[in-house]
Amino acid sequence: MRRTFIAGNWKMHKTPAEAVALAKELVSELSGSSHKVLVAPSFTCIQAVGEVVKDTNILLGAQNMATVEEGAHTGETSVLMLKALGVDAVILGHSERRHVYGETDEMVNTKVKLALQHGLEVILCVGEKLEEREAGQAEAVVELQTKEGLKGVSEADLAKVTIAYEPVWAIGTGKTATPQDADDIHKVTRGVVKSLYSDKAAEEMIIQYGGSVKPDNATELMGMENIDGALVGGAALKAELFVPIAQYDK
Ligand code: PEP
Secondary structure, three states: OOOOEEEEEOOOOOOHHHHHHHHHHHHHHOOOOOOEEEEEOOHHHHHHHHHHHOOOOEEEEEOOOOOOOOOOOOOOOOHHHHHHOOOOEEEEOOHHHHHOOOOOHHHHHHHHHHHHHOOOEEEEEEOOOHHHHHOOOHHHHHHHHHHHHHOOOOHHHHOOEEEEEOOHHHOOOOOOOOHHHHHHHHHHHHHHHHHHOOHHHHHHOOEEEOOOOOHHHHHHHHOOOOOOEEEEOHHHHOHHHHHHHHOOOO
């Protein structure tokens, strides 16, 4: 039985004071949650939010990290720095990183392996653009991103990987994939994991859906056989929206 995993990506929102206030609300409202819950604040808020969620059931995430451990990489953040701040997991390959900042599958894969090597959990994001969906390429794009993202990852390390299917056209747009469309792609993704690893690995892989998840569509989405949780953007910025999603009862 896969455990539901709800993650909030706060993107480039909130000052440290605002982030701390939200984290405190989540800690008090989600203390009884049976689901795995994570928040990923911006880099400047990780330390402050980390102090709030320390020793609670809420995990601390980061939204990205560099491809190397250290060096002359102005503006980048190292896995070593994330580890030192108590980060549990890192979101990698988010569509904004891929399509706005030009991250390739190769870069994403390098980051995935580096994070795992340092014991961080990884949320590996995959998803097609609107033109790719319209051209009937959604499955092929997700298959390729999954295969490339996981290249060189051992089955033992795979237990620390969550895949997030986020159709790019559904992110921040208010458009959601239908639960059936999303489940179809999740099923394909699970099949890729099976072909690369084993039946067991595929069965155990947590696959989140992301793309305009809200309290009023969460139940239907997460009720689907292959949808095991959500990566939430906009609705993660307000406790009154994130809490009902995180407390979703399957
Ligand atoms: C995201 O950025 O990962 C995301 C899914 O955003 P939103 O929920 O706002 O569509």
